[in-house]
Amino acid sequence: MLFLLRLNHENASDLGYLLHKHPEKVQDFSLPFGSSTVFYPEVSEHTATACLMVNIDPVYLSRLRSGDASRPLEPYVNDRPYTANSFLSVALGDAFRTAMNGKSQSRPDLAAQPLSFEIEIPVLKCNTGEELIRRVFEPLGYSLEVKQLPLDEHFPAWGVGPYFHVTFKVQARLQDLLRHFYVLLPVLDNAKHYFIDVAEIEKLLRNGEGWLEQHPERELILKRYLKYRQNLIRKAEQRFETEEEEEEGGAETPEQKEKRISLNQQRLTAVSEALVASGAKTVLDLGCGEGNLLRHLVKHRFQRIVAVDASIRPLELAKEKFEGKPVEFLHSSVTYLDDRLTGFDAAALVEVIEHLDPDRIQAMERSVFGHMKPQTVVVTTPNVEYNVLFEDMTGLRHRDHRFEWTRAEFQAWAGRVAETYGYTTEFRTVGDVHEVHGSPTQMAIFTRMVRRTA
Template sequence: MLLTITTTHSPATDLGFLLHKHPDRFQSFDLSFGKAHVFYPEVSEERCAACLLLDIDPVGMVRRKVKDQQVLLDHYVNDRPYVASSFMSVAISQVFGSALNGRCKDRPDIVTTPLPLTACIDVLPARGGERFLRQIFEPLGYTIKAQQHSLDELFPDWGESSYFSVKIEGTKRLSELLNHLYVLIPVFDNRKHYFVGDDELEKLLAKGAGWLAQHPEKEQITRRYLKHQTSLFQTALARLVEEEQTAQIESRTKDDQPEEVLEKPMSLNEQRHGTVLATLRSSGARSVIDLGCGEGKLLRELLKDRQFEQIIGMDVSIRALENASKRLKLERLPERQAARVQLQHGSLIYRDQRLKGFDAAALVEVIEHLDPPRLAALERVVFEFARPKTVVLTTPNQEFNVMWETLPADQFRHSDHRFEWTRQESQDWANRVAAQYGYTVRFLPVGQEEKNVGSPTQMGVFEHV
């Protein structure tokens, strides 16, 4: 299998510094599964190409692996010596490790410089075809050319194979390109030659830092990279969602008008929490879970009321939970008070046994932060699996946005909102969910109601039939 990286950066020979491999030398490296060779077929000031060629020893690898076990034919007869797979990722890590990690002692200035780069992979097993190749590479800013190979040129009726010669081009830091290839090559192959455990999850998050959390196909990438292991996938995805939310918050400029700034003159946040608290109190609930608790503002109010004997706050963001702990002063609470409240890390789109058994659940300004396709997962998690007796849910009323002069037309109140519903849209959704999962629902306004546009926040109170 062959990986070729080419640049037209001037001087193009800088590629040798970045890869820590001299263009005038042919170098070989011993790996656990064979040898890796590095050479430069083209070297000039205008254009430089470096090749990483893997020479896998399938017989020796199988003999070391199976020892006294029965040797199956497919251990010897397979495509592993000829295609880019997890073996290539290991080779990139071991042979180009400094470049992968963005280190270059001799030329530190070019490490952070985006260069015109082309990577050619011969050949790549793409389980998903050219469409999947484009879905993965194009959101990262690459242009892609893919040539599909037939199963056998002598027998065209056999059709096309799942093997492609792939060329991607983009202006990237070399470390970016290598990290993308390290993660994605095994994803296309949808196989790995080694055990996948917790350490592999950490590798994925480390190599995917800065790009994977924002990738539209992050779920597919994560699932395939971790060999479809559900527990690892769910943990990784929750951490990626947290990273995405944190990045969005930190990238917000001072000119942005988040909900808190828009609503402060009306003290809407306090009104919202007060209304939710009163509704929970009137439901008779003794145990409450605040789903998407954020920094713990509602938790603090719940803790003040002795009616609530068990209070749980759950959020996907570790940082938010840390801030909630500080807001609640958990380390200073008397023992009896501290026993009433607990913070948990978790995602609302995955079934979680910890959510069961509560009298009531609160989702305060949460659902609008989810991509609409994920709402169905939240519905099942909350209303089918957790199934509390009472669910109190609030969400912005999109019709009311015209009342804020500082909010530009057709913009959401918060840069992280994926949607904002009108009153009718909200009620249609709530009525459907209630009917589907055996609840009744009633609607209450939160905040000052205005003619034609209603109240700024809409609240639904679901009660199990």
């Protein structure tokens, strides 16, 4: 399979900087189903073409699936059944991962602007025909030249098959272009040659951000990308609906809309501002999840940012999001005495402690305040008293919360910790403050007392 990407530009050789692949080198990559190669068949002053060539090992795949090396004959004489777009999509993501994240240290301005690209795929599989190719690509601004291919050019009587030679032309950022193809290629042939689970939703949302939300064929794309797995489709739609509600606010009053939309941003802003105000140069994001706080931290000039989480999957997603950013990622827990987490100026636990079982709180205290001992610790947690103001809410705010504290409980806990480990505390509110129930989020800033020596 081939994917040819042609840039028409006054300095077309800059395509190498955008793709992070040198035009004078041939680069090979190992894949679970074969290998891929990136090379440049053409580089001139105004035109440069990069080619991604994917080599499928059909014999290996067939044996892997059947478990019997003696059974299949077809892979030895016909590799066309393995012309699957999902293989090409995986290869794109593997070879051009940094470009898909919009990173280019040498040409940042060029990476951020729409450029004139032409993409040629000599063999593109689409099981429902040319119409689908146009339906998913044309709304994104692509113009297409589509030619259906015969099943075998030596036997024209056999007719045509579900294979097309397609040329796409578009004015777009390279990052957006690559994400379009990463998502839409598997949609066209309606097949994915790897296990589909909830992690695919995160890939879809991450690479569909900024264009899939408003795509007129979004429902169709979700169904085919997620292989008609209804539970996954519902979850994906719910994520889109939640984000749309946050953006549009429905029929809420302006006050209600501001309260709901801004709470998370206010929380993250308040924490990052407290960390900056502390004068910290090195920062720990403890329980980083998928990196919400990191979006704020990377905007400031911290010398070192380390993100920590006990769950592998969110940590991997965060790592993908912040590839190329000055962030380190560690698999650890706030309850572990981990020497790698000592020596930092500040630490943040944003909506973390309420996810711990009550009998693990003291382990967290010993780890963070007794072992890590940062100069500043910022902790946020829900104020359970405020829950009565949320319409239709029963119980805790999240099914994974083990507890939620009142303001008095939180302040009593913080005071005990501060006294035990030599810190002072300052309490702040985050969000709209109710005269009776307080704010939805409560925040404590712990500052370690300097012990004077005689």
